[in-house]
Amino acid sequence: MEKQTVTIYDVAREAAVSMATVSRVVNGNPNVKPATRKKVLEVIDRLDYRPNAVARGLASKKTTTVGVIIPDVTNVYFASLARGIDDIAMMYKYNIILTNSDENGGKEVQVLNTLMAKQVDGIIFMGNQVTPELRDEFKRSKAPIVLAGSVDEEQNQPSVNIDYVAAVAEAVKNLIDHGNRKIAFVSGSMDEAINHDYRLKGYKKALKDAGIAYDDKLIFETDYTYKAGQALEPALMSTGATAAFVGDDELAAGVMNGLTDAQVAVPDDFEVITSNDTKLTELVRPKMSSITQPLYDIGAVAMRLLTKLMNNETVDDKTVILPYGLMKRSSTK
Amino acid sequence: MEKQTVTIYDVAREAAVSMATVSRVVNGNPNVKPATRKKVLEVIDRLDYRPNAVARGLASKKTTTVGVIIPDVTNVYFASLARGIDDIAMMYKYNIILTNSDENGGKEVQVLNTLMAKQVDGIIFMGNQVTPELRDEFKRSKAPIVLAGSVDEEQNQPSVNIDYVAAVAEAVKNLIDHGNRKIAFVSGSMDEAINHDYRLKGYKKALKDAGIAYDDKLIFETDYTYKAGQALEPALMSTGATAAFVGDDELAAGVMNGLTDAQVAVPDDFEVITSNDTKLTELVRPKMSSITQPLYDIGAVAMRLLTKLMNNETVDDKTVILPYGLMKRSSTK
DNA sequence: GCAAGAACTGAAAACGCTTTCATCCCAAAG
DNA sequence: CTTTGGGATGAAAGCGTTTTCAGTTCTTGC
Numbered sequence: 001m002e003k004q005t006v007t008i009y010d011v012a013r014e015a016a017v018s019m020a021t022v023s024r025v026v027n028g029n030p031n032v033k034p035a036t037r038k039k040v041l042e043v044i045d046r047l048d049y050r051p052n053a054v055a056r057g058l059a060s061k062k063t064t065t066v067g068v069i070i071p072d073v074t075n076v077y078f079a080s081l082a083r084g085i086d087d088i089a090m091m092y093k094y095n096i097i098l099t100n101s102d103e104n105g106g107k108e109v110q111v112l113n114t115l116m117a118k119q120v121d122g123i124i125f126m127g128n129q130v131t132p133e134l135r136d137e138f139k140r141s142k143a144p145i146v147l148a149g150s151v152d153e154e155q156n157q158p159s160v161n162i163d164y165v166a167a168v169a170e171a172v173k174n175l176i177d178h179g180n181r182k183i184a185f186v187s188g189s190m191d192e193a194i195n196h197d198y199r200l201k202g203y204k205k206a207l208k209d210a211g212i213a214y215d216d217k218l219i220f221e222t223d224y225t226y227k228a229g230q231a232l233e234p235a236l237m238s239t240g241a242t243a244a245f246v247g248d249d250e251l252a253a254g255v256m257n258g259l260t261d262a263q264v265a266v267p268d269d270f271e272v273i274t275s276n277d278t279k280l281t282e283l284v285r286p287k288m289s290s291i292t293q294p295l296y297d298i299g300a301v302a303m304r305l306l307t308k309l310m311n312n313e314t315v316d317d318k319t320v321i322l323p324y325g326l327m328k329r330s331s332t333k
Numbered sequence: 334m335e336k337q338t339v340t341i342y343d344v345a346r347e348a349a350v351s352m353a354t355v356s357r358v359v360n361g362n363p364n365v366k367p368a369t370r371k372k373v374l375e376v377i378d379r380l381d382y383r384p385n386a387v388a389r390g391l392a393s394k395k396t397t398t399v400g401v402i403i404p405d406v407t408n409v410y411f412a413s414l415a416r417g418i419d420d421i422a423m424m425y426k427y428n429i430i431l432t433n434s435d436e437n438g439g440k441e442v443q444v445l446n447t448l449m450a451k452q453v454d455g456i457i458f459m460g461n462q463v464t465p466e467l468r469d470e471f472k473r474s475k476a477p478i479v480l481a482g483s484v485d486e487e488q489n490q491p492s493v494n495i496d497y498v499a500a501v502a503e504a505v506k507n508l509i510d511h512g513n514r515k516i517a518f519v520s521g522s523m524d525e526a527i528n529h530d531y532r533l534k535g536y537k538k539a540l541k542d543a544g545i546a547y548d549d550k551l552i553f554e555t556d557y558t559y560k561a562g563q564a565l566e567p568a569l570m571s572t573g574a575t576a577a578f579v580g581d582d583e584l585a586a587g588v589m590n591g592l593t594d595a596q597v598a599v600p601d602d603f604e605v606i607t608s609n610d611t612k613l614t615e616l617v618r619p620k621m622s623s624i625t626q627p628l629y630d631i632g633a634v635a636m637r638l639l640t641k642l643m644n645n646e647t648v649d650d651k652t653v654i655l656p657y658g659l660m661k662r663s664s665t666k
Numbered sequence: 667g668c669a670a671g672a673a674c675t676g677a678a679a680a681c682g683c684t685t686t687c688a689t690c691c692c693a694a695a696g
Numbered sequence: 697c698t699t700t701g702g703g704a705t706g707a708a709a710g711c712g713t714t715t716t717c718a719g720t721t722c723t724t725g726c
Contacts, residue, residue, distance in 0.1 A: 005475075007712055018676040023714060031674060033722095053451040054396060055712030057387045058681045065430065065451070073412045073419070083407050086433050095447065097398065098431040100419050114428065118386040118398070142338075226612060253616050260618065279559060283586050285593065285618050340682055351706040356684060366704060388682035391711045 006047045015043040026051055057119060065095040066306060067115035067123040067143075071103045075224070076278040077249065077295065078126050081149050084299025085124055092307045094121070103192075105131040112137050122306045124299075126150050128192035130157075144309035148302035149293075153193050158309065158318035160302040164194065167291045167324040168202025169209075171273045172245050174289075174326060176210045178271060178333045180243040183207075184236055186220040186229070186255060187247035195221075199247055199275075222251070229254020233262045243271035243332075249280040252288055256331060272331040286330030294322050339380045348376040359384055390452060398428040399455040399639060400448035400476075404436045408557070409611040410582065410628065411459050414482050417632025418457055425640045427454070436525075438464040445470050455639045457632075459483050461525040463490075477642035481635035482626075486526050491642065491651035493635040497527065500624045500657040501535025502542075504606045505578050507622075507659060509543045511604060511666045513576040516540075517569055519553040519562070519588060520580035528554075532580055532608075555584070562587020566595045576604035576665075582613040585621055589664060605664040619663030627655050 008026075012019045017040060024032050025040045032040075043049070057063040068085055070078050086096050097120060101108045108127065112134070115123055123145040130138075130152040138145050138157060147159035175183050185203045187195045200219075207214055217239055222228040229251040236244065236255070246252035252274035256266055264270050266286055274281060274290045281288040301320060308315050341359075345352045350373060357365050358373045365373075376382075390396040401418055403411050419429050430453060434441045441460065445467070448456055456478040463471075463485040471478050471490060480492035508516050518536045520528045533552075540547055550572055555561040562584040569577065569588070579585035585607035589599055597603050599619055607614060607623045614621040634653060641648050 005712095008714095009712075019713080020676055020678095020715080021674085024675090027714085033674060036674080050446070050450050052391075052712050053447075054387055054390045055681090056714075058385075058391050058683085059712075059714040061681075061714095063387060068431075072416065073406055074409070074416050076407070076409065079406045079412055082431075083405065083433065086406070086431070090432070095430050095432065095451065097428050098401075098419070099423070099428065100416060113383070114386075117383050118428065226615065250612075250616075257616070257618065279583075280613075280616060282559065283583075283590070283613060283616055285590065338682095341684095342682075352683075353685080353706060353708095354704085357705090360684085364704060369704080385682050388711090389684075391713085392682075392684040394684095394711075 005052075006049045008049070008051065011040065011043050011047060011049050014047060015040045061119070063119050063121055064093055065097055065118070065120050066303075066310075067097045067099070067112075067118070067120040069099055069101050069108060069111055069115075069123065069125045069127065071127055072100055073098070075250070076280055077276040078149070080278060080295035081126060081299035081302070084296040084301075085148065085303045086299075087296075088300045088303035088307075092303075094303075094307070101127060103127055103129065105129075105134060108134050109137055112141070116141060116143065122146075122310045124148050124302055124306060125157075128188065128194045130193070144306060146302050146306050146309065149295075149298045151193050151198060153197055155319060158305060158315075160298050160305060160320045160322065162291075162293050162298075162322050162324040164198035165202040165205065167293075167326075168199045168245065168275075169206040170202075170326055171275075171291050172203050172206035173209065174328075174332065175243045175245065175271055175273060176206060176212065178243070180271060181212055182215075182218060182239065182241045182243075183212075184218045184220055184239065184241040184244035186222065186232065186236075186244050186251065188222065188224045188251075190219075190221050195247060199245075203245060224248045224251050226250050226254040226257075229256075230258035230261075233258035233264070237262070237264065242269070244273075246272060246274045249274050249276045249278045249288070249290070252290075253280055253284050256284060256286075256288065267331050267333050271333060274331075277327060281327075281329060289329045289332040290327050292325040292327045298322060338385075339382045341382070341384070344373065344376050344380060344382050347380060348373045394452070396452050396454055397426055398430055398451070398453050399457060399636075399643075400430045400432070400445075400451070400453040402432055402434050402441060402444055402448075402456065402458045402460065404460055405433055406431070408583070409613055410609040411482070413611060413628035414459060414632035414635070417629035417634075418481065418636045419632075420629075421633045421636035421640075425636075427636075427640070434460060436460055436462065438462075438467060441467050442470055445474070449474060449476065455479075455643045457481050457635055457639060458490075461521065461527045463526065477639060479635050479639050479642065482628075482631045484526050484531060486530055488652060491638060491648075493631050493638060493653045493655065495624075495626050495631075495655050495657040497531035498535040498538065500626075500659075501532045501578065501608070502539040503535075503659055504608075504624050505536050505539035506542065507661075507665065508576045508578065508604055508606060509539060509545065511576070513604060514545055515548075515551060515572065515574045515576075517551045517553060517572065517574040517577035519555065519565065519569075519577050519584065521555065521557045521584075523552075523554050528580060532578075536578060557581045557584050559583050559587040559590075562589075563591035563594075566591035566597070570595070570597065575602070577606075579605060579607045582607050582609045582611045582621070582623070585623075586613055586617050589617060589619075589621065600664050600666050604666060607664075610660060614660075614662065622662045622665040623660050625658040625660045631655060 277292040610623040610625040
């Protein structure tokens with residue numbers, strides 16, 4: 001007993017009107033006599049008619065779904081953005097096709113293609129790096145694409161971010177102001193634009209402003225994982241560093257716990273400041289000082305921007321920069 | 334210059350074959366002469382033809398997308414399941430429409446409806462409670478629905494879980510074995526089946542087995558948030574409890590940090606054991622002991638089960654129970 | 667009471683694909 | 697040299713909507 005689906009045609013027949021009219025009432029088109037509308041609505045209700053979104057998508061060339069590419073849902077930072085994205089999407093009646101990319105260029109390209117095949121109306125991309133191949137795909141897309149919490153060196157893609165350079169510079173300056181001279185820079189792969197083109201620049205700027213020489217022995221390139229951070233302790237301490245700027249909260253938690261577990265007192269003997277202000281910063285002890293970012297809003301604004309783009313509204317500025325801050329908690333003096 | 338889309342018809346014309354043949358080669362139908370296939374493939378490549386998944390979905394009544402309802406992506410527990418779901422989905426060429434429900438019954442029903450309107454081939458539901466209205470919607474769905482890490486009192490829905498009752502009983506027994514007699518039970522709303530019908534039962538069972546009287550003053554019903562946990566400290570201590578079983582890791586982290594911040598030594602003066610074994614357990618100090626669950630696998634198996642259901646394969650057992658464990662870390666003696 | 671326009675409504679053509687069914691072709695069998 | 701049958705192909709009918717365009721039916725203002 002296959003469940004029977006009722007179509008717009010059934011409604012039209014029952015209500016003794018044309019499909020066109022039914023379509024109109026379903027879509028809230030005002031050009032329908034109230035009496036007719038009422039009649040149709042009753043039939044719709046009686047038959048429990050539900051429009052088939054796929055057919056609708058084919059006919060109207062709009063699917064009211066947007067694709068979201070995320071490195072890993074399990075990453076609290078990106079998940080927070082995703083939450084903002086979904087809320088706004090829902091507010092504007094869009095649905096989200098979410099796919100994990102693992103920051104893998106090949107997978108990203110493939111995912112992008114299936115997203116486009118599914119005729120999504122727009123795409124939000126999160127990831128620390130935009131490979132040239134990916135950039136090419138972006139260009140070929142007829143659906144607008146906006147980057148959320150993600151940068152592209154060639155900034156021709158709409159995006160929502162904070163001023164990473166300034167934020168990192170300020171964070172590092174804070175460390176310097178506390179008397180630290182040897183400050184480690186811990187991040188993910190330097191291949192990623194966000195690291196080499198933004199965070200590192202901010203780091204260098206702060207050093208330069210303070211007249212401290214840059215020393216690449218203090219640069220630690222690793223994975224964005226807790227374990228990786230934890231394992232860094234010996235290497236970190238052997239450099240004589242007394243503080244570290246870390247590019248990811250989970251990584252930072254690892255660094256800090258690794259230190260603590262090795263009897264290095266944070267913040268007394270070693271200060272740590274992190275980047276993303278996710279809830280992890282409050283979970284660990286000491287609580288971690290961090291650059292603050294409006295996580296949810298980055299996602300939300302990105303999605304809002306996307307709705308405008310999908311709607312062909314003119315937007316004044318396609319690359320929006322949200323404000324950041326510095327939250328002093330207990331991992332710094 | 335609106336980007337032109339090339340259709341199956343264009344390919345057919347260029348290759349001098351019928352649409353049917355093009356469709357066959359695109360879908361890997363073996364009934365195509367190799368020479369023809371090659372010819373078509375060349376044209377496809379030259380024209381850069383990409384099948385329109387929406388049209389395909391309309392014609393074939395299969396969208397190769399499944400809906401996933403999640404309480405909140407930002408919740409590490411559910412996000413971990415989601416990751417397992419997405420990976421397996423991708424493996425089977427499905428995409429995921431992800432929507433946050435906030436455990437809000439009304440929203441869940443609504444979301445379910447839009448998912449069905451979008452003709453998803455299947456649905457995975459995560460949530461701590463299945464309301465009667467929701468259950469009704471489940472029944473009306475022509476797409477198979479499986480619950481992941483989520484229970485329904487009336488167990489007629491395919492699902493993937495662990496044996497919560499036994500797991501909690503074991504966890505609480507562990508606490509009892511350490512000499513605790515007053516053990517708090519901290520969880521989210523008791524309206525949720527998972528709490529009143531599973532966890533609490535396990536808790537009571539452990540008490541009963543040990544001949545300890547149940548005392549509802551020791552039951553704490555709150556939100557699944559860090560802050561809520563943290564705020565619990567005074568109430569918790571005033572009951573004279575010396576240990577707590579907590580139903581969620583973030584909540585547990587809050588409880589533990591709240592205790593610690595109030596100079597209550599964990600585990601010496603108070604033991605804490607939590608439920609979900611997410612990475613949060615390792616982040617906090619002391620690390621939290623926990624029931625272990627194969628988070629990723631719960632999602633993965635649920636998705637695998639769903640593929641079978643969508644494929645009309647006969648599955649022997651529609652409710653699968655995965656093994657759990659107990660991981661002793663440092664929040665218990 | 668009538669013309670002119672506005673407000674409604676319906677017929678039918680897309681939308682881009684899958685799938686059924688009929689047809690055709692050709693190799694193998696007799 | 698037929699017959700037979702299976703493999704390869706194409707024509708065309710959907711799939712369930714939206715949307716255009718051409719009516720048709722009301723309202724108004726005179």
